[in-house]
Amino acid sequence: MEQDESVAVCYRHPDRETGISCTRCERPICPECMITASVGFQCPECVRTGAGTGQHPRASQPRTLAGGSVAADARLVTKVLLALNVALFIAVQTAGDRLTADLVMIGQWPHDSFYLPTEGVAEGQWYRLLTSAFLHQEIWHIGMNMLGLWFLGPPLEAALGRARFLALYLLSALGGSALTYLIADPAAPSLGASGAIFGLFGATAVLMRRLQYDMRPILVLLVVNLVFTFTWSDIAWEAHIGGLAFGAVIAYALVHAPRERRALVQYGTCGAALLVIVAVCVLRTLALTG
Known part of the structure; x- marks a missing residue:
């Protein structure tokens, strides 16, 4: 059976549909994979690499949900x-x-x-x-x-x-x-x-x-x-x-x-x-x- 490309699926579990994405790299993640962050959820790779050098190209440049730069003081x-x-x-x-x-x-x-x-x-x-x-x-x-x-x-x-x-x-x-x-x-x-x-x-x-x-x-x-x-x-x-x-x-x-x-x-x-x-x-x- 062909996968409907219009439906987002977890990048770690392709058989699971999801409407949630990692707030850092924006890859879709299922409830089992999502880890609660200060804002939204993050995938295991982004959490493991922190602000540094993960395998995903966007993980090395942390961004907010709206694409802004992540600041040290989120209340400035x-x-x-x-x-x-x-x-x-x-x-x-x-x-x-x-x-x-x-x-x-x-x-x-x-x-x-x-x-x-x-x-x-x-x-x-x-x-x-x-x-x-x-x-x-x-x-x-x-x-x-x-x-x-x-x-x-x-x-x-x-x-x-x-x-x-x-x-x-x-x-x-x-x-x-x-x-x-x-x-x-x-x-x-x-x-x-x-x-x-x-x-x-x-x-x-x-x-x-x-x-x-x-x-x-x-x-x-x-x-x-x-x-x-x-x-x-x-x-x-x-x-x-x-x-x-x-x-x-x-x-x-x-x-x-x-x-x-x-x-x-x-x-x-x-x-x-x-x-x-x-x-x-x-x-x-x-x-x-x-």
């Missing part, structure tokens, strides 16, 4: 992002509301003496789409967001690699801000890292699906957060939904890109996401100022 970018959020929070507490007014996401100048008539994304201050994602005023607000970042960030950073994880985080933040700018009240200020955090939620769900993990814990946590999103007053739900959508789409491209066209698919998806954000902002600006 997470730590830097957390530090930036905390530093800006301290700056806001020190400098007062004027700094918040300069960095918060606001579509167009509201009729309030606290803002100048030339402020807002519609007036060309597009940097607010990103600076607002690092801005917090209340201790509970930054506490919840940074807890989410510390919980979700390291596993994603280890699985994607530093550069891909950073791209995921920033594009999720911008996606949340863009949706807020598109449909929310342009005179309502919005701030916080929640859009980026929801992007990490979406990416975590995609990653767990890719690794065939039990998705119930992350789905329950996501549902709980969505309930808070739509029931708690003064929450910019647009940022949460925008970040979630962008994070899930980008993560899917990062972890499911075929090895032969990995860079094209990954860079192309991130570039397309950025173009969508720019297009949304241009159209909304024309609608507000035209």
Whole structure:
């Protein structure tokens, strides 16, 4: 009987079909052969050779599940992002509301003496789409967001690699801000890292699906957060939904890109996401100022 080449089989046991691959060399492995690693599973050869000189050509160049370089500190970018959020929070507490007014996401100048008539994304201050994602005023607000970042960030950073994880985080933040700018009240200020955090939620769900993990814990946590999103007053739900959508789409491209066209698919998806954000902002600006 001929073997169906469309079905992956364990490279050590050709009679066993499998949907799991070694996260280092990407060869298919069955449950008997897979060995739990910090992220996903590895085959016996990659575990035996460690970071060194195995027989397989890819084993000598360890890569993350998404093709990124394996770093010694898989939390470095997470730590830097957390530090930036905390530093800006301290700056806001020190400098007062004027700094918040300069960095918060606001579509167009509201009729309030606290803002100048030339402020807002519609007036060309597009940097607010990103600076607002690092801005917090209340201790509970930054506490919840940074807890989410510390919980979700390291596993994603280890699985994607530093550069891909950073791209995921920033594009999720911008996606949340863009949706807020598109449909929310342009005179309502919005701030916080929640859009980026929801992007990490979406990416975590995609990653767990890719690794065939039990998705119930992350789905329950996501549902709980969505309930808070739509029931708690003064929450910019647009940022949460925008970040979630962008994070899930980008993560899917990062972890499911075929090895032969990995860079094209990954860079192309991130570039397309950025173009969508720019297009949304241009159209909304024309609608507000035209």
